Amino acid sequence: MIIMDGKKLADKLQEEIAQEVGFLSKQGIIPSLAVILVGNDAASQTYVTMKAQACKKVGITSILHEMPANITQTDLMTMIENLNQNSNIDGILIQLPLPNHIDTNVILESVLPSKDVDGFHTQNSGKLHSGISGFVPATPLGIMSLLKHYAIEIQGKNVVIVGASNIVGKPLSALMLNAGATISICHIHTKDLSLYTKKADIICVAVGKPNLITSDMIKQGAVIIDIGINRLENGKIVGDVDFANVAPLSSMITPVPGGVGPMTIVSLLQNTLKSAQCRLQNHKNK
Numbered sequence: 001m002i003i004m005d006g007k008k009l010a011d012k013l014q015e016e017i018a019q020e021v022g023f024l025s026k027q028g029i030i031p032s033l034a035v036i037l038v039g040n041d042a043a044s045q046t047y048v049t050m051k052a053q054a055c056k057k058v059g060i061t062s063i064l065h066e067m068p069a070n071i072t073q074t075d076l077m078t079m080i081e082n083l084n085q086n087s088n089i090d091g092i093l094i095q096l097p098l099p100n101h102i103d104t105n106v107i108l109e110s111v112l113p114s115k116d117v118d119g120f121h122t123q124n125s126g127k128l129h130s131g132i133s134g135f136v137p138a139t140p141l142g143i144m145s146l147l148k149h150y151a152i153e154i155q156g157k158n159v160v161i162v163g164a165s166n167i168v169g170k171p172l173s174a175l176m177l178n179a180g181a182t183i184s185i186c187h188i189h190t191k192d193l194s195l196y197t198k199k200a201d202i203i204c205v206a207v208g209k210p211n212l213i214t215s216d217m218i219k220q221g222a223v224i225i226d227i228g229i230n231r232l233e234n235g236k237i238v239g240d241v242d243f244a245n246v247a248p249l250s251s252m253i254t255p256v257p258g259g260v261g262p263m264t265i266v267s268l269l270q271n272t273l274k275s276a277q278c279r280l281q282n283h284k285n286k
C-alpha cells in the first residue's frame with residue numbers, strides 16, 4: 001500500500017510555478033488573484049489565508065476583498081464588474097459559501113470566464129463537459145495531477161465518486177469520463193452506497209462525514225482518494241475514510257491532511273498562472 005503524498009508533489013509543482021511567475025514578471029506581467037470573502041465563516045477564512053500564503057510563496061499577488069455578510073447582491077456584482085475590467089487582475093475567486101440572501105449562481109456567472117480561475121462559470125463547466133480546454137475547478141484538477149503523478153491508469157476503470165457537488169463531484173466525474181473511466185456518482189439519495197463502492201477500482205469521496213467509507217465497503221487493491229476535511233471535537237483533522245482500517249486493503253490512498261488539500265491549492269495557482277500567461281500572449285498579439 002502506498003500513501004500518496006500530495007504535500008510533496010504540491011511543493012514540487014509550486015517550485016515550477018514560482019519559476020514561471022519569475023519569467024512573466026521579467027516581461028512586466030505580475031500574476032494577480034483577487035479573492036472575495038463575504039462574511040466571517042471560520043473555515044472560509046482559513047482557506048482564504050492558505051490560498052494567500054501559497055500565492056505569496058510563488059510570487060503571485062493576491063488581493064483580499066473582505067466584505068460584510070450583509071453586502072447586497074448588487075454591490076457584490078459591481079465589485080466583480082470592476083475586477084472584470086481591471087487589466088492587472090488575472091483571476092477572480094469568490095470564496096463559497098455565500099450568505100443565503102445572495103444568489104450564488106448569479107454571482108458566479110458574473111465573473112468573466114477568462115478570469116474564472118475556480119472554473120465555476122457555466123462557460124468553463126460546459127467546456128469541461130465537452131472536453132474543451134478551459135478553467136477546471138481546483139480540487140478535481142489537483143486529484144487528476146496526483147493520479148497522473150502516481151501513474152494510476154484511469155481508462156477502462158470503474159470510478160465511484162461519492163458526493164455530487166458543483167465544486168468537486170460533478171467536475172471530477174467529467175474529468176474521469178473524459179479520461180475513459182466508467183463513472184458512478186453517488187449522493188445523499190443513493191440507496192445502497194456499498195453496492196457501488198465494492199465494485200470500484202478508484203473511489204473518490206467528498207462528503208464531509210468522518211468514517212463514511214469503511215473497510216467492508218471496498219474492494220481489495222482499490223485506489224482511495226479522500227477529499228473530505230472534517231475537524232473532530234478534539235481538534236484533529238480527518239477525511240471521510242476510516243483510514244486506519246481502509247488503508248491496509250487499498251493499493252494507494254491519500255491521507256488527510258497532506259493528500260488532496262495541498263493539490264487543490266497548487267491547482268488554483270496553476271490556473272492563475274495560466275490566466276496570466278494568456279494576458280502576456282494577448283499583449284504580444286496587440
Ligand code: GUN
Nearest residue numbers: 093094095096097118167
Ligand atoms: N469553498 C469550498 N471549496 C471551494 C473552492 O474550491 N473554491 C471556492 N471559491 N470556494 C470554495
